[in-house]
Amino acid sequence: MVRIVYVNGKFISELEAKISIFDRGFLFADSVYEVTAVLNGRLVDWSGHIGRLKRSLKHLNIKFSLDEEALLNIHRELIRLNELADGLIYMQVSRGSAERDFLIKDNLKSSVVMFSQTLPLLEPERLNRCLRIMTIPEARWKHRDIKTTQLLAASLTKTEAQAQGFDDAWFVEDGYVTEGTSSNAFIVLDNKKIVTRGVGKEILAGVTRFSIQQTAILLGMQFEERPFSVAEAELADEAFITSATNFITSVVEINGKVIGDGGVGEITKLLREKYLINIKRISE
Helix, strand or coil: CCCEEEECCEEEECCCCCCCCCEHHHHHCCEEEEEEEEECCEECCHHHHHHHHHHHHHHHCCCCCCCHHHHHHHHHHHHHHCCCCCEEEEEEEECCECCCCCCCCCCCCCEEEEEEEECCCCCHHHHCCEEEEEEEECCCCCCCCCCECCCHHHHHHHHHHHHCCCCEEEEEECCEEEEECCCEEEEEECCCEEEECCCCCCCCCCHHHHHHHHHHHHCCCEEEECCCEHHHHHCCCEEEEEECCCEEEEEEEECCEECCCCCCCHHHHHHHHHHHHHHHHHCC
């Protein structure tokens, strides 16, 4: 089935979709993006994603005319046109097109593209995956709180991790874990305390991260926001990652060291179970 995508106000075939070769998102990665999961044809954590998009646009001073209702309607129409049950909607907003120049002009009209992808988000095999993680020195810029399309370092790192026999990687800065290549990183200490790095310029404020935090608090779990070291992670009782399309996924090995008993931990299981129940209830 040929997908229908959205490009600057038009729903068109993916075979006909085009952007300008002068688009700054293409030339400079001068663009931001969001990925929203879709379950049973409904958007997951929509308010978190649209809120973060607005923050990213504001940080980069990208002018954008579509309001929240318009964006929601476009997402829903893509779901309908592509008969999407489970998967994701990818949305990217660039500053617009202009003759290539490092100096940013102030009269540009932003460009918006969106497309869908079908993914079996709730298949047991996907949900019950156990990840082996390597750590690697941080190689990205200092504004990781902005969700830009500057993803080459993350892409190269994930590829290198898999080439070395791991599933993914966690970045490390000054001895402390920042985040994964496309996820937030968590450990569980003393079989009860959940630890993850606090929100700041060092990491992206994950939408799923926030939802998992709220789930943990509602369950009465201890939740601590602070940096944790690689050594601390390797000795943790449990570890897991969160992201929009992986929800909450167990980490069972870090740098070749087995975490806990080498299986999905009880805290991880409970958080995932409660989170999935909640998102099915509140999805848009």
